[in-house]
Amino acid sequence: MDLTDRPRRLRTDGVRPLVAETSLSPTDLIAPVFVDATTDERVPIDSMPGQERVPVSAAGDRVAEIEETGVEAVILFGIPESKDAAGTRAYADDGVVQRAARRIDAETDAYLVGDVCLCEYTDHGHCGILEETAETDPTLTVRNDETLDLLVRTAVSQAEAGVDMIAPSSMTDGMVAAIREGLDSAGFEHVPIMSYAAKYESAFYGPFREAADGAPAFGDRRHYQMDPGNRREALREARLDAEEGADVLMVKPALAYLDVVSDLRREFDHPIAAYNVSGEYAMLHAAAENGWLDLESVALESLSAIKRAGADLIVTYFAEDLAERL
Numbered sequence: 001m002d003l004t005d006r007p008r009r010l011r012t013d014g015v016r017p018l019v020a021e022t023s024l025s026p027t028d029l030i031a032p033v034f035v036d037a038t039t040d041e042r043v044p045i046d047s048m049p050g051q052e053r054v055p056v057s058a059a060g061d062r063v064a065e066i067e068e069t070g071v072e073a074v075i076l077f078g079i080p081e082s083k084d085a086a087g088t089r090a091y092a093d094d095g096v097v098q099r100a101a102r103r104i105d106a107e108t109d110a111y112l113v114g115d116v117c118l119c120e121y122t123d124h125g126h127c128g129i130l131e132e133t134a135e136t137d138p139t140l141t142v143r144n145d146e147t148l149d150l151l152v153r154t155a156v157s158q159a160e161a162g163v164d165m166i167a168p169s170s171m172t173d174g175m176v177a178a179i180r181e182g183l184d185s186a187g188f189e190h191v192p193i194m195s196y197a198a199k200y201e202s203a204f205y206g207p208f209r210e211a212a213d214g215a216p217a218f219g220d221r222r223h224y225q226m227d228p229g230n231r232r233e234a235l236r237e238a239r240l241d242a243e244e245g246a247d248v249l250m251v252k253p254a255l256a257y258l259d260v261v262s263d264l265r266r267e268f269d270h271p272i273a274a275y276n277v278s279g280e281y282a283m284l285h286a287a288a289e290n291g292w293l294d295l296e297s298v299a300l301e302s303l304s305a306i307k308r309a310g311a312d313l314i315v316t317y318f319a320e321d322l323a324e325r326l
């Protein structure tokens, strides 16, 4: 054969690493940690093998274990001791995330990201203050502008507790601008915001809602989270968040939305994050448990695909288990 171009020349073991286009490092990863104020034991999460809810007293130990694998950043989610209509435990100085952050800060060197949302803290499970007609009119569930004030209070109280980066996930219009202003006027102008800029109304969050006890009591999140079929709208959302001062732009979920990751990569100079969500984790584990897939291989391939699409950082439940392989 008279072939001049033979791509296979570059696929031998010796040269493959030299021409690799994508690399993964433990420092690209953020590991989620669930802190639970209702327990004093570490409780495994059934739908997410290997993940657990930890009491505040064990939060430092849990994060130290993650750090030992080489992962240097964690994102905190809280399960509060009580819930109410306004999610007051989200912005309490002695709230579960605030107490855990103080502890982790004192006991470890980890970089702490705080998820800022109200759905784990409201008794109705929605991500903000409800409209009076919310139960009967699912097209209008959450009051946008009244919710902003509570998100700002949550972000500031987390920063006061030692959280290093604020990650608002409620898809409230104007949330980045409001939080930026709130942080700045409280003296936290150096605390960055990683916005869940394009967060879809996705069924892949199922296991998380069990883990964090944050499923809506009625209706769904269509009124505030994005329609899974919309691609251009993600750019519009990201542009707004960038203009409002977001430092990092996130796409969520990751695997079913790699086109969106790629669009954001091309359009913005900001670091792009992707959230490899609970359902994506649970699917691979379930198949592996049946012997249908090799867990480590598919997990590595998934994270590599997310980076290839353009993500700089990945929030993933695989962080701890894969870090040692990287």
Ligand code: PBG
Residues within 6 Å of the ligand: 115, 117, 119, 127, 169, 170, 204, 205, 206, 207, 208, 209, 214, 276, 277, 278, 279
């Ligand atoms: C809070 C929040 C959710 C997730 C992260 N932050 C749940 C939701 O929006 O319903 C999901 C994460 C996952 O599924 O791993 N709003």
